[in-house]
Amino acid sequence: MVEKRGLGIWLSHAIMILGVLIVFFPIWLAFVASTVTQPEIVSPPMPLLPGDQFFINYKKALLAGVNVPVGTMLTNSLVMAIGIAVGKIIISLLSAFAIVYFRFPGKKIFFWLIFITLMLPVEVRIVPTYEIIAGFGMLNSYGGLIFPLIASATATFLFRQFFMTVPDELAEAARVDGAKPLRFFWDILIPMSRTNIAALFVILFIYGWNQYLWPLLITTDPEMNTIVMGIKQMFPSGDDVADWPVIMATSILAMIPPVIVVISMQKLFIRGLVDSEK
Amino acid sequence: MEKRVFFKGWLLPLLLIAPQILVSAVFFFYPAGQAVWQSLFIPDPFGLSMQYVGLGNFKYLLSDPYYRASFFTTGLFSILVTLVSMIPALFLAIVADRLIKGAGTYRTMLIWPYAVAPAIAGVLWLFMFNTRVGVVSWYLGNLGYDWNHVLNGSEAMGLVVVSSAWGRISYNFLFFFAALQSVPKSIIEAAAIDGARFWRRFWTIVLPLLSPTTFFLLVVNVVYAFFETFGVIHTITSGGPQQSTTILVYKVFADGFVGQDLGSSAAQSVILLVVVGALTVFQFKYIERRVHY
Numbered sequence: 001m002v003e004k005r006g007l008g009i010w011l012s013h014a015i016m017i018l019g020v021l022i023v024f025f026p027i028w029l030a031f032v033a034s035t036v037t038q039p040e041i042v043s044p045p046m047p048l049l050p051g052d053q054f055f056i057n058y059k060k061a062l063l064a065g066v067n068v069p070v071g072t073m074l075t076n077s078l079v080m081a082i083g084i085a086v087g088k089i090i091i092s093l094l095s096a097f098a099i100v101y102f103r104f105p106g107k108k109i110f111f112w113l114i115f116i117t118l119m120l121p122v123e124v125r126i127v128p129t130y131e132i133i134a135g136f137g138m139l140n141s142y143g144g145l146i147f148p149l150i151a152s153a154t155a156t157f158l159f160r161q162f163f164m165t166v167p168d169e170l171a172e173a174a175r176v177d178g179a180k181p182l183r184f185f186w187d188i189l190i191p192m193s194r195t196n197i198a199a200l201f202v203i204l205f206i207y208g209w210n211q212y213l214w215p216l217l218i219t220t221d222p223e224m225n226t227i228v229m230g231i232k233q234m235f236p237s238g239d240d241v242a243d244w245p246v247i248m249a250t251s252i253l254a255m256i257p258p259v260i261v262v263i264s265m266q267k268l269f270i271r272g273l274v275d276s277e278k
Numbered sequence: 279m280e281k282r283v284f285f286k287g288w289l290l291p292l293l294l295i296a297p298q299i300l301v302s303a304v305f306f307f308y309p310a311g312q313a314v315w316q317s318l319f320i321p322d323p324f325g326l327s328m329q330y331v332g333l334g335n336f337k338y339l340l341s342d343p344y345y346r347a348s349f350f351t352t353g354l355f356s357i358l359v360t361l362v363s364m365i366p367a368l369f370l371a372i373v374a375d376r377l378i379k380g381a382g383t384y385r386t387m388l389i390w391p392y393a394v395a396p397a398i399a400g401v402l403w404l405f406m407f408n409t410r411v412g413v414v415s416w417y418l419g420n421l422g423y424d425w426n427h428v429l430n431g432s433e434a435m436g437l438v439v440v441s442s443a444w445g446r447i448s449y450n451f452l453f454f455f456a457a458l459q460s461v462p463k464s465i466i467e468a469a470a471i472d473g474a475r476f477w478r479r480f481w482t483i484v485l486p487l488l489s490p491t492t493f494f495l496l497v498v499n500v501v502y503a504f505f506e507t508f509g510v511i512h513t514i515t516s517g518g519p520q521q522s523t524t525i526l527v528y529k530v531f532a533d534g535f536v537g538q539d540l541g542s543s544a545a546q547s548v549i550l551l552v553v554v555g556a557l558t559v560f561q562f563k564y565i566e567r568r569v570h571y
Contacts, residue, residue, distance in 0.1 A: 092298065104292060113307075213512075
């Protein structure tokens with residue numbers, strides 16, 4: 001090892017700790033704000049250490065909120081994030097299996113059709129997509145929140161790449177043994193893809209949880225708001241003072257599920273991230 | 279690359295691929311087609327009929343000073359977000375890479391902001407810089423600097439840039455750290471034995487080896503700044519003051535949903551489609567090359 005001793009190491013640790021503190025500061029401040037009273041915040045500077053209002057503020061946020069209880073928004077976010085993650089994984093597994101293991105008419109065309117969707121983020125087609133969802137009567141519904149975000153070429157490509165690395169002998173053996181394609185898919189391919197599926201789930205869950213623009217457009221009913229988009233609705237219009245402790249408690253609640261998912265599945269997550277993006 | 283072994287049949291694969299094609303057709307291709315179609319029309323003031331204007335919407339947009347300003351704003355915003363998120367990330371990754379113990383713990387701590395949604399990041403930063411209750415703005419005020427991003431366009435831009443870049447520091451750190459860890463230690467040691475000091479080794483060996491990662495992150499961060507920062511802008515500035523933080527994606531939303539100018543919004547969507555297309559092709563061309571490394 002080169003130059004890994006003495007003062008340099010302490011300096012490196014000091015820099016890292018400072019870096020972590022700076023990066024962490026906004027989250028810390030939000031947490032502190034969620035544990036103090038409104039008067040403590042509106043007469044700056046606010047305290048930098050937590051107060052004793054933790055239970056009061058969080059209870060108020062979860063059960064009452066500002067427009068709608070945060071508990072409801074959390075449920076909506078959870079349904080949306082899981083719906084998007086599971087839905088994407090299922091349709092991508094199926095289509096990747098078809099593309100890799102079969103020869104069928106129009107395969108090239110279908111492949112390119114899927115490929116092109118990489119270029120169409122929901123942000124650039126919001127108005128027409130909104131009209132379609134409105135036409136289906138799916139405004140303010142879970143279906144409307146989930147379906148437009150479910151088709152993604154990224155997941156399909158990731159599974160395609162992975163299936164390509166599965167040894168041909170396995171499929172060969174399955175075929176010789178007279179196993180039907182779906183049997184091979186279910187008994188061999190899916191179990192082999194477990195880690196990839198888990199890694200992808202983490203990434204897609206966060207993608208779904210953090211959606212903002214789409215829920216903002218199609219959930220006009222506060223009962224259907226997701227927590228990430230609902231926070232903005234908690235700010236009063238005009239000159240009224242925002243209920244900061246409750247808003248900050250909501251911010252903390254909104255980041256807990258994705259943070260738990262990321263931290264607890266860190267290894268898988270990093271692997272999935274590095275794989276899916278390169 | 280193709281498999282050597284295939285299963286027989288054509289009906290089953292078509293059924294397997296059908297869900298994805300169906301969802302793509304209904305929620306991707308049809309809306310994209312609609313956007314192209316609508317961009318050729320303007321609705322009459324009562325919304326009863328559409329009048330064909332050819333490329334009129336595009337001509338109008340390209341001569342519209344607000345739209346051109348939005349292009350400039352987006353460019354500036356993406357460059358700043360990319361720099362502000364990549365430079366600290368690279369610096370921290372280099373420092374973390376020097377540590378044998380503890381690097382993993384720091385990494386765990388640094389991942390947090392990545393999981394925080396852009397819109398939530400916006401709320402957190404807005405809270406710190408709020409003109410009435412913000413801690414940072416209060417201390418700035420004590421130092422004699424009167425922070426007001428509600429009125430000052432440059433300060434608004436600075437705030438949305440930092441808020442957008444914040445979570446990306448984690449993301450970029452993960453990639454830089456992984457890349458640094460994969461630099462062969464033997465090369466570094468050989469250079470050290472030859473008397474090359476840390477900075478010399480960094481400039482001549484490590485940085486060139488990092489260039490694929492750096493280039494990849496450049497593209498990805500620009501794409502992020504273009505399309506995924508809507509939440510930040512909407513929560514902090516709503517595009518203001520005087521449109522100084524109205525990036526292109528925000529303008530599509532503002533014109534289409536707030537202003538109800540469907541023709542113009544559709545034309546803007548089409549222009550954005552072209553931009554995304556170019557970025558994607560660029561990205562894939564590059565990745566294609568990288569595979570042959």
